[in-house]
Structures are given as C-alpha cells and as structure tokens.
Amino acid sequence: MKRIGMLTSGGDCQALNPAMRGVAKALLNAKEDVEIYGFLDGYQGLIYSKFRLLNYTDFTGILTKGGTFLGSSRTPFKTIREPGPDGVDKVAAMKQTYYKLQLDCLVILGGNGTHKTANLLREEGLNVITLPKTIDNDLWGTDMTFGFQSAVDVATDAIDCIHTTAASHGRVFIVEVMGHKVGWLTLNAGMAGGADIILIPEIPYDIDKIAKKIKQRHARGGRFTILAVAEGAISKEDAALSKKEYKKKLAKREYPSVSYEIADKLAKKCGYDVRVTVPGHTQRGGTPCPYDRVFASRLGSEAGELILKGEYGFMVGYKNREIVKVPLEEVAGKLKMVPPDASIIKEAKLLGISFGD
Numbered sequence: 001m002k003r004i005g006m007l008t009s010g011g012d013c014q015a016l017n018p019a020m021r022g023v024a025k026a027l028l029n030a031k032e033d034v035e036i037y038g039f040l041d042g043y044q045g046l047i048y049s050k051f052r053l054l055n056y057t058d059f060t061g062i063l064t065k066g067g068t069f070l071g072s073s074r075t076p077f078k079t080i081r082e083p084g085p086d087g088v089d090k091v092a093a094m095k096q097t098y099y100k101l102q103l104d105c106l107v108i109l110g111g112n113g114t115h116k117t118a119n120l121l122r123e124e125g126l127n128v129i130t131l132p133k134t135i136d137n138d139l140w141g142t143d144m145t146f147g148f149q150s151a152v153d154v155a156t157d158a159i160d161c162i163h164t165t166a167a168s169h170g171r172v173f174i175v176e177v178m179g180h181k182v183g184w185l186t187l188n189a190g191m192a193g194g195a196d197i198i199l200i201p202e203i204p205y206d207i208d209k210i211a212k213k214i215k216q217r218h219a220r221g222g223r224f225t226i227l228a229v230a231e232g233a234i235s236k237e238d239a240a241l242s243k244k245e246y247k248k249k250l251a252k253r254e255y256p257s258v259s260y261e262i263a264d265k266l267a268k269k270c271g272y273d274v275r276v277t278v279p280g281h282t283q284r285g286g287t288p289c290p291y292d293r294v295f296a297s298r299l300g301s302e303a304g305e306l307i308l309k310g311e312y313g314f315m316v317g318y319k320n321r322e323i324v325k326v327p328l329e330e331v332a333g334k335l336k337m338v339p340p341d342a343s344i345i346k347e348a349k350l351l352g353i354s355f356g357d
C-alpha cells in the first residue's frame with residue numbers, strides 16, 4: 001500500500017487537472033494499492049490539515065478542465081520559517097500532517113516559489129516529487145512548463161483581436177502580456193501575433209528607439225503598430241539602477257503598469273493615439289490547449305511511475321525532447337530567463353521585429 005498526498009500551489013494555470021489525472025491514472029492502474037489524499041488550496045491544506053481522500057472518479061472528466069480542482073493559493077517562501085498570524089509553525093505543521101497520514105510521498109505541482117518550499121520539505125526529510133507548472137515557463141531544469149502553451153494561445157488571440165481594430169483605426173496598440181520577471185510568454189505570443197515591437201525584461205528598452213521604429217513604420221505606409229510588452233519590461237535607465245533603487249521607484253510609479261507608462265511617453269514624444277490592452281488573468285484561464293493536455297499527462301504519468309519505483313526528490317521535467325527527472329536541489333531558487341543571444345531573438349530581429357534595444 002502506498003499513500004500519496006497531492007497539492008497545487010501558487011498561481012494556477014490551464015493544465016493542472018490533466019497533470020494530476022496523469023499521476024493518478026498511473027498510480028491507480030498499477031498493481032499496488034494506492035491511496036491519494038488531495039490537500040486543498042496548496043500548502044495551506046498541508047499546514048492546516050485540510051484534505052480529502054480522492055478516488056478514481058475525482059480524476060475522470062478533468063482532462064479538458066482549466067484551473068485546479070484542489071484549489072490553489074500562494075504561501076510565500078520568504079516567510080515560510082516565520083510563524084503565521086495564528087502563531088503556527090508552518091514547516092512543523094506540514095511535517096506533522098505528512099506523518100499523521102503516514103504518507104509515502106507528496107506530489108507538488110507548482111512554479112518557482114512552490115519549488116523552493118518543495119525542496120525545503122525534501123531537506124526536512126519528506127519524500128517529494130514535483131511537476132513544473134506555470135504560464136511563465138521560467139522554471140530552471142525544464143525546457144517547458146505546462147500551462148505555457150495554453151497561455152501563448154490566449155495572449156496570441158488577444159493580439160490577433162487587437163490587430164484588426166488597430167488596422168481599422170490606424171492606432172498604436174500595446175498588449176501587455178504576463179510572465180512575471182521573464183519574457184518567454186511575450187516573446188512567443190508576440191511573434192505568433194505578428195507584433196512589430198516586443199519588449200521583454202531580459203532586453204531593456206530605449207523609448208526613443210521604440211518611437212523611431214513606429215515612425216519608420218508609419219513613413220513606410222504602415223497605418224498601425226502593435227507592441228507586445230511583458231509586464232516585467234524595463235527601460236535601460238531603470239535596468240541601470242540597483243534592485244533596491246528600482247523597487248523604490250516602482251513603488252512610486254504613477255501608472256497602473258509599465259505599458260501605461262510607455263503609452264504615455266510615446267504619445268507625448270510622437271503624438272500618437274496609443275491604447276493599452278491588458279488580457280491579465282485570462283492568460284491563465286480557460287481550457288488547456290491540446291499540447292498542454294498531452295504534455296501534462298506525460299509528465300504526470302512519469303511522476304506516477306517514479307513514485308511506484310520509490311524514486312523521490314525530483315521534478316519531472318522536459319529536456320531536449322525527453323521527459324527527465326531533475327534533482328529538486330538543482331531546480332529550487334533559479335530562474336530560467338530568455339537568453340538575449342538566443343537564436344529566436346536573432347530570428348525575430350531578422351523578421352524586422354524591434355526589441356527597443
């Protein structure tokens with residue numbers, strides 16, 4: 001008999017349910033008896049012992065469902081060692097729940113913050129297997145995270161919709177794309193949506209270069225310009241600041257986000273009518289795309305197999321077109337950013353896309 005705990009933590013994404021279904025199918029189809037406990041709302045469920053014993057029917061009919069049927073929440077790693085408002089010792093409480101249920105392993109689905117805590121639990125002696133979820137695709141140790149391709153679809157759709165209205169009115173449009181501190185989502189959706197300018201955190205922009213590019217397009221007869229701007233895009237001046245100085249400046253920013261600041265500056269510099277569209281959390285919502293359904297199912301089933309073999313302490317990831325197991329200590333605390341010298345950046349530039357650099 002194996003007893004497994006499962007939880008989804010951090011911001012949700014589209015293929016969490018297919019991934020959990022993959023793990024459960026691999027386990028429940030095995031010869032060994034398996035009990036699966038689902039913790040509700042991420043690490044909160046583990047801390048406060050909020051769980052439910054899951055059965056086969058919990059995992060049927062969820063392949064196409066976005067979100068997570070277990071619920072999710074953010075439990076910041078920064079304060080994981082500090083007592084909660086109710087004085088609870090979070091790490092001790094999580095261990096207590098694990099031992100009380102006599103679990104053999106925890107399956108944890110999450111992104112960067114989630115992996116730091118997962119690795120801490122491993123260091124504390126718990127058996128842990130993780131799965132890489134995030135629309136940001138910024139997890140170290142895997143070429144791809146599930147949720148990413150679905151989010152690319154949503155963000156691309158937003159840019160496609162903006163294209164037609166921008167063309168009708170001859171406007172400059174900014175579509176602000178999620179991605180936290182990295183530009184994978186903006187880069188891919190921007191290229192797929194035919195954006196003329198793509199701004200990502202890894203390549204700081206110069207507002208004058210952006211203005212020049214728009215003027216050039218318009219001089220060549222272009223009636224409109226589309227900018228795909230990452231929510232974490234940063235100007236060259238701001239990139240030169242220390243982290244502390246930049247944080248201070250951000251706290252005082254009088255715009256709701258970077259796109260509004262860029263729009264205002266461009267309007268003042270060039271007199272353009274610049275509009276901003278922010279698809280926001282729609283990028284994390286809705287149905288997982290077919291790629292993500294397959295990908296998350298593959299990762300989940302491989303996680304199930306590792307558990308059956310008793311191999312713990314890994315994230316199941318994807319490297320060079322192969323599913324691989326990556327030691328958790330190699331994953332936790334690192335960010336996978338877009339390398340500015342990546343060939344996709346060169347190719348985008350060959351297509352005439354400006355990165356404002």
Ligand code: F6P
Nearest residue numbers: 011111134135136178179180284
């Ligand atoms: O990590 C996923 C993500 O959607 C990021 O792209 C974004 O910056 C963040 O989560 C938003 O977080 P929240 O949903 O907590 O506002």
